[in-house]
Amino acid sequence: MITFDRARSFIYRNARPLDLARFQYHFENGSKEAVLTALAAYQNEDGGFGHALEPDSWNPYSAPIQTWTATEILREIDFTDANHTIIQNTLRYLASGQDFNGKLWYNEVVSSNDYPHAPWWHAEVDSADSYNPTACLAGFIIRFADKNSDLYKLGCRIAKEAYDADDKQGLSDDMHAVLLYIRLMQYCEKASVSEVIDLSLLKERLREQIKHSITQNTAEWETGYICKPSQFFNSRDSIFYADNKDIAEYECDFIFKTQLDDGSWNIPWGWSDYPEEWVIAKNWWKGNGALLNLLYLKGLEKL
Numbered sequence: 001m002i003t004f005d006r007a008r009s010f011i012y013r014n015a016r017p018l019d020l021a022r023f024q025y026h027f028e029n030g031s032k033e034a035v036l037t038a039l040a041a042y043q044n045e046d047g048g049f050g051h052a053l054e055p056d057s058w059n060p061y062s063a064p065i066q067t068w069t070a071t072e073i074l075r076e077i078d079f080t081d082a083n084h085t086i087i088q089n090t091l092r093y094l095a096s097g098q099d100f101n102g103k104l105w106y107n108e109v110v111s112s113n114d115y116p117h118a119p120w121w122h123a124e125v126d127s128a129d130s131y132n133p134t135a136c137l138a139g140f141i142i143r144f145a146d147k148n149s150d151l152y153k154l155g156c157r158i159a160k161e162a163y164d165a166d167d168k169q170g171l172s173d174d175m176h177a178v179l180l181y182i183r184l185m186q187y188c189e190k191a192s193v194s195e196v197i198d199l200s201l202l203k204e205r206l207r208e209q210i211k212h213s214i215t216q217n218t219a220e221w222e223t224g225y226i227c228k229p230s231q232f233f234n235s236r237d238s239i240f241y242a243d244n245k246d247i248a249e250y251e252c253d254f255i256f257k258t259q260l261d262d263g264s265w266n267i268p269w270g271w272s273d274y275p276e277e278w279v280i281a282k283n284w285w286k287g288n289g290a291l292l293n294l295l296y297l298k299g300l301e302k303l
Contacts, residue, residue, distance in 0.1 A: 003256055004303055007290040008182035010263030011293075014147055015287030018053075018073075021081055023291050024274060026298070030078050039073055040086055042066070047093030055284040058277065062093060063112065064105035065121075068133035068180075069139050075183070076295075080190075082144040095151040103161065104128035118269075135162040135180040139187030142196065146268060156196045159184060163197040166205065175213045175227040182232060185223035203239065210240050214247060221254060225268045228254075232291065235299035254300045255293050263288050 011023050016073045018038035024030025042053040048062025061168040067090060074087070081087065107130065108123035129135065139156030165183055166172075185202050188194075215226035229248040233240045241248055258265055264286040273277040297303045 001303060003297070004261055004294060006263030008263070011287055011290050014264070014283050015291070019284075019287045019291055020072065022076065023294075026044060026291070026295060032079055035073065035077050036079065036086055042070065043086065043089060047089035047091070047094065047100060048098070049090075050155055052281070052284070054269075055281040055288075056110060057111040057112045058115040058117060058281075059121075060115070061109075061111045062098070063109045064099050064133050064137065065107055067093060071136065071183075075186075080144075085142050091141065091145055092149060093147075093156075094137060099126065100132055103158070104131065104134045105183075107132055115131060116281075117269075118272040119273065120176040129167060130174065130175045131143060131162045131175050132174070132180050134158060134178070136183040136187075138162060139184035142182075142193055143187040143191045156193075159188065159196050163202060166202075171212045172217050173200070173213075175231050176215055178206070178209050179232060181209075191292055207240060207243055214244060216247065218250060219249075219256070222258075223268070228268055230296045232297040233299075236290070237299075237303060250301065252297055252300050255297060263290065265293060 006022070007181060008027070011020060015023065016038075018035070018041075021030060021034040021038045025032060025035050034268045041092060042049045042051045044050055044060075044088050046062050048064075049066040049070040050060045050062050051066075052058040053066045054259050057063070057066070059066075070086075070090065079087075094100075094105075099109060106123065106126045106128045108127045110123045110126055112121045112123060138155045138158040141151055145152040145155060162181070164186060181202070184197075185199060185206065188197060188199060210232050213227050213231070214229055215221065215224075220226050221228065229240075231253060233236075233248075235241070255265070260266065267282050267285045267289065270282070294303065
């Protein structure tokens with residue numbers, strides 16, 4: 001398929017070693033070990049992640065958003081060995097109290113100001129104003145921490161608080177936060193935990209939330225920073241697919257239609273500051289985006 005071949009060539013020419021390893025794992029019988037080796041290069045001695053793992057912040061120090069990004073990659077390759085160093089060190093970071101105010105992990109850290117970064121990661125103080133990324137990190141703890149540990153109890157408490165906050169809030173316009181609640185649900189399911197939150201009720205809330213969040217006006221998809229089905233799921237096996245089938249299938253057509261000549265896709269955001277670094281970060285995002293688009297097409301049985 002031309003779309004796949006062009007995207008593959010772009011990834012081989014431009015992607016970071018980590019994203020190339022992810023591509024090879026999914027499409028060329030590459031190993032999980034290769035992905036883990038590349039991912040470990042972004043993990044600090046304190047167990048958290050930095051070093052522009054999330055390319056919009058080049059802060060080398062650990063941060064919760066960067067650490068959440070690492071958990072997404074571990075989930076993507078279905079890596080579930082709780083005893084592995086990379087997971088144990090991540091749990092150690094989350095247990096340390098670093099970048100945590102007792103209820104939420106910070107989504108903005110002032111140390112990012114000293115390095116090239118997107119304006120939305122500029123911080124006046126270390127702060128947390130939502131359950132992004134806290135809801136997902138609590139789920140990660142529930143999935144992988146020792147059930148007898150204080151960290152596990154903390155994860156359960158935060159998950160319950162996040163669940164209650166979502167219930168009170170109603171429909172959200174923050175598509176990023178919605179994804180974090182999906183992850184919380186999925187981690188709790190994998191851990192066979194039902195006493196912490198009402199998973200069936202959370203699923204119903206998320207079904208409603210996802211239909212609300214997806215930008216139904218596809219004319220806006222061409223130029224805006226909008227919400228597509230791939231923000232929430234990338235497989236026909238997802239419990240959210242049936243409710244959004246038509247627009248999910250449309251996204252496949254959109255991906256085919258909007259691929260650029262070099263095999264990549266446009267990135268619908270940018271930095272006004274640090275223009276030289278943004279050129280590099282944009283290419284990193286493009287490598288990641290090409291992989292995610294291919295995974296979406298694969299999951300919807302278009303490849």
